[in-house]
């Protein structure tokens with residue numbers, strides 16, 4: 001049981017590391033939302049390295065959610081988890097969704113036809129005129145803007161927000177891009193967007209509402225430095241032809 005008769009329109013991919021608290025309400029909200037939609041969907045939770053029972057909690061939800069699939073990777077890293085989910089997914093559209101659901105779930109329809117068409121990679125953005133950022137401390141926003149200036153200068157001209165945890169790939173784009181991803185950690189967003197653009201896929205930012213959640217798996221200083229170096233690494237990889245299919 002649990003197999004859908006036809007391929008789903010939408011796959012929702014949730015990377016989860018130590019999400020025992022935040023995952024259950026997120027799954028409940030997604031379940032309620034999908035029940036009111038007229039398309040088929042599946043949910044994929046990809047856990048790795050948790051010490052708080054996240055994996056068991058996710059599996060326990062499968063009884064009440066036949067369209068929930070749960071995976072576990074041995075090595076830590078958000079990028080590794082997202083790649084696994086994107087390549088396991090069956091949906092025509094594959095939506096990356098942070099476990100904290102800091103974007104209201106119903107806004108997922110902004111990434112799908114009929115609202116959005118002729119886009120291969122839709123990027124949830126907190127920086128467009130229609131975006132709203134709720135409760136974010138000023139210093140966090142500032143750090144994000146400095147990082148984005150680096151991202152735009154080094155790898156993704158024109159993209160105002162590459163780091164938000166809500167992005168939607170067409171099946172074709174996901175299957176072309178994720179096998180070429182080399183970064184298993186937090187820098188994967190910039191890398192996969194760079195690869196997608198390089199391969200000629202159409203990228204577009206989509207305005208969302210985003211609620212700041214102080215509970216974070218990101219280590220601000222350590223991860224920011226690492227990500228800065230990874231931007232240079234993306235350019236080097238590109239020069240060396242590592243992103244050529």
Ligand SMILES: Nc1nc2c(ncn2[C@@H]2O[C@H](COP(=O)(O)OP(=O)(O)O)[C@@H](O)[C@H]2O)c(=O)[nH]1
Nearest residue numbers: 015016017046048076077078081098099216217
């Ligand atoms: N599978 C997996 N998910 C991770 C890892 N690190 C972070 N995540 C997930 O990435 C998402 C964003 O994390 P969060 O802590 O909210 O980051 P922030 O919003 O940028 O502060 C959440 O769903 C986390 O569980 C990891 O090592 N493995």
Ligand SMILES: [Mg+2]
Nearest residue numbers: 098100102213
């Ligand atoms: Mg978060």
